[in-house]
Amino acid sequence: MRSLAGLVRPGGAVAIGEGGLEMRCLPWDVGVGRPGLEQRLLAARGEWFAGMRAGLPGSVAMPYGWPRALREAGLDDVESFGALIDHPVPGSELLREYVVHRIGWLAESAGDRLDADDRATVAALIDPDGPDFLGRRDDLYLFGAKAIHCGRLP
Template identity: 65%
Template sequence: MAVYAHDDIDWAERLRSLRMAEALDAEPTRVAARRLLEGLPEAPTIVDVGCGAGGMGVLFAEELAVAGAKFVLVDATEHLLTEARQVVVAAAGDKAIVETVHADVADKGLPDKLPPADLVWASRVVHHLPDQQAALDTLTRLARPGGMVAIAEGGLDFNCLPWDLGIGRPGLEGRLLAGRSEWFAEMRAGLPGAVSMPYGWNTGLQQAGLDAVDSFGVLIHHPSPGPELLREFVIERVSWFADVAGDWLASDDRETVAALLDPANPAFLGARQDLFLLGVKTIHCGRRRE
């Protein structure tokens, strides 16, 4: 049975895409994981909210590598929880405790279900929720006094296609991204109980009760031609964008996308050697007031 989140996306169905993205992001994101772990207690409790396929939990487990640490994986999709637990347990071995909690960050009672955390992590979760500020408030309540809350939100859109693909009008990727933005705005407006948050993530974290709020960027760059995994990821990405942005694309762009995704077409993306991946993730963090 498909399980949909607030945004009506079946995230379990997108597991393959999540796994590919984690593999391509792993090494630069490892630097972020290492930075967030600095200054934590020797055997910390880390809560990963909206853990997805478990990629960041794996990096935390590999970088920490100390006995007594506890990882609590939280997600609203049970299938993803199962997948995440498997990979984090494999990474942590017998040095850490790994627990899973099937729950929604939109649940204001979530702090009562989880242990106080030294580090709360949520990657690209909050922007899918109806009340983003309420979600930030809940994440802050998950941290123990002095504990850190870190979210990955915003950044620079990822690009992966040459401007001129030799088929259709140049600049297709820009129009796909614009269409995705229109879809996202409409999706957010249609969320039951949607509340606007007309300010940046740093302000939201400060209003949630965090001090020493800061942000830093993580550059994701795979130049052409890249590994086979990159081409597979780009095909998945363009297919996803076409699904969500199709209503905002002109008919000729829809025809171009269909050709790019057709393995029998000479323009098939999987046959190209000039695909790349370039973008920036932004991580915002702060500490809960004592």
């Protein structure tokens, strides 16, 4: 954090967006494969992220929150707030495109952490020429929350 704060000009700000309530976009049962696909995708991505983070050179656990880290990096006026993201059903065309991209990205991040059935389900859901293509559904949404932590360099 100190290195990042060192890149900021006096009066400039640093903002960190942290996961809160994981973004959700699919019904529990999409009608293909086993119900609960999105939950399994999120769990597998969480495993991937933990492994990636542990493998970063110099990665250390932070037994305190971002507000303290920002203050210890020399930032003032540290604040935190939550942001709710809520795009209800029926989603727009742009939202459907985003959901297709997101599900593909989650599956790619998860890699071999997903079983063959879930990989086949994702392939069917993101295939624009297939009968199960997510982009033609009217029950997609986007719902989640993020925590934003920010501070200003004096």
